[in-house]
Amino acid sequence: MKNDFDFLLASCIHDMKNAISLIMNSIDHLNEDCKKDTRKHLANLNYEASRLNNDLIHLLGVYRLQKDHLHVVIDEHDIWEIINEQHLKNQPLLQKYNLELTINGEEEEMWYFDPDLVASIINNIIVNTVRYTNSKIQINIKHENDYLCVEICDDGKGYPKEMMQNPGQKSDSIDFRSGSTKLGLYFASQIAEMHKNRDRTGYIELRNGGELGGGIFRLLLP
Incomplete structure (x- = not known):
């Protein structure tokens, strides 16, 4: 049964x-x-x-x-290309809300990761950011302490403090004002942790501030 x-x-x-x-x-x-x-x-x-x-x-x-x-299928891929695909996929949505999305980083930035799972994380954050940003979304690609770091930033009000403490923690509660179950963040955290390199493991972070002054979602892959 x-x-x-x-x-x-x-x-x-x-x-x-x-x-x-x-x-x-x-x-x-x-x-x-x-x-x-x-x-x-x-x-x-x-x-x-x-x-x-x-x-x-x-x-x-x-x-x-x-x-x-x-299961993750990890191989060498161009992270800029993956991000740009999600940008193009969501371009009609961005245009309808008059939002500007920019990608900062080198093209042909190669790294080892599962392209489908990482793409699903990026797509989800872009779609959610549409609700909370004012006019801009900025995606930064950079290296940080031997990790590939992808930041998705907005110029909205930023993340609540309680959400920033344990962004990938499984939650049984629902925010009835926003309808959020934090399922997307939990899934993103689990996918990040499935990316490993020796003693290092992938993870996600939430911050506020940065160049746009709003929320910053960070995906770090070893």
Whole structure:
């Protein structure tokens, strides 16, 4: 019975994720032929669909983690290219909210990591940052103490103190004001920790300040 439930849960998540992807594609097509006021409503709908899609991806990822079915496939990849792909993927969403996204870092910045899992982390943070930034998102690629560091910064109000203390901690509570379960941060933390190099392990951090003065999500990979 338990195996049947596990199979049903995984199948339902896949079906819901595919359905949301179709909805998002339909929104993009509708946006081309509608009036300005309607486009604003479609932008909100597209944003919420993107968030829901990310939540389902993380739910499926955490499920696979618990079942030991999620494995990292680490090889050498260009982190700038991965980030730019997520930028282009979210360009329609950024344009609808009049947000500017810039990438600071060298092209062809090669590092060892799982491209699909790292891309899912970056995509999730970009989509969430759309809600909290004012006008700008800045992604920095740099090296820090022999780690590859990817920073996603905004010019919003920053992260709450309680969230910054243990950003990857599993939480049973829900912020009913924002609807946040911190599932994305937990998933990002778990993925980062699956990246290891000798005695060093990947991790995430949350900070406030920086060049834009808002929140800073940091992904560090050994």
